[in-house]
């Protein structure tokens with residue numbers, strides 16, 4: 369599937385990440401359908417996109433988004449509990465809980481329901497993409513990449529695009545194009561069996577390990593480690609609970 373053929377995006381899982389992912393792609397001009405498993409959850413997702421802390425109403429009030437752009441998002445995002453409503457999607461972004469078996473099952477079902485030429489992506493924080501794609505057809509494996517967003521998605525623009533040896537160049541180009549339309553900062557990463565996490569979470573985990581070691585070795589207090597990172601590197605939050613600026617930018 370080429371970028372210009374993509375019109376309709378299916379977001380599977382409307383939780384913390386799914387709502388924000390739907391919001392930025394509707395802002396990027398795409399029709400988006402969010403699928404979750406209960407009417408109550410999708411109503412909560414709708415509320416968070418419209419009225420939530422990172423939602424469009426507040427974005428307009430804060431001068432982050434124009435009124436027409438907010439209406440566009442509200443208009444372009446649809447909600448469903450039926451997987452069949454994703455059948456004509458051109459691109460799927462999966463954001464169900466971080467559990468390999470669940471993700472495999474979700475994609476196995478989507479592979480049967482969604483049209484064969486559609487691209488599949490996962491917002492996993494760190495599971496190997498080839499493992500998530502294990503139960504889809506060989507053709508779909510060529511149309512499969514990772515798309516890892518950061519929370520809260522409307523504020524944090526990062527999108528890691530994780531490519532497997534099977535991912536076709538056409539698929540990669542299309543996903544990069546869609547993410548660019550959604551104003552994402554794209555970071556390309558190779559899927560690597562035997563590892564966990566891509567760029568963001570691997571680097572963060574290494575820093576967190578080092579911070580813990582400094583405290584365990586009695587070299588500095590947790591408060592001073594956090595203070596060093598927040599005031600010396602402008603990190604939005606420390607490892608031990610101190611917060612810098614996150615939440616104040618919006």
Ligand SMILES: NC(=O)c1ccc[n+]([C@@H]2O[C@H](COP(=O)([O-])OP(=O)(O)OC[C@H]3O[C@@H](n4cnc5c(N)ncnc54)[C@H](O)[C@@H]3O)[C@@H](O)[C@H]2O)c1
Pocket residue numbers: 380381382383384385386403404405409462463464465466467474491492493494516517518519
């Ligand atoms: N929360 C974060 O900060 C963050 C950041 C980056 C990536 N992620 C990744 O994003 C994914 C989702 O995380 P989250 O924090 O949004 O989780 P969440 O629990 O807030 O949302 C997951 C949603 O998926 C729904 N769901 C479960 N099974 C489903 C199914 N079969 N079909 C459709 N929907 C289903 C749940 O009802 C829930 O609403 C995970 O893989 C996570 O690792 C999370």
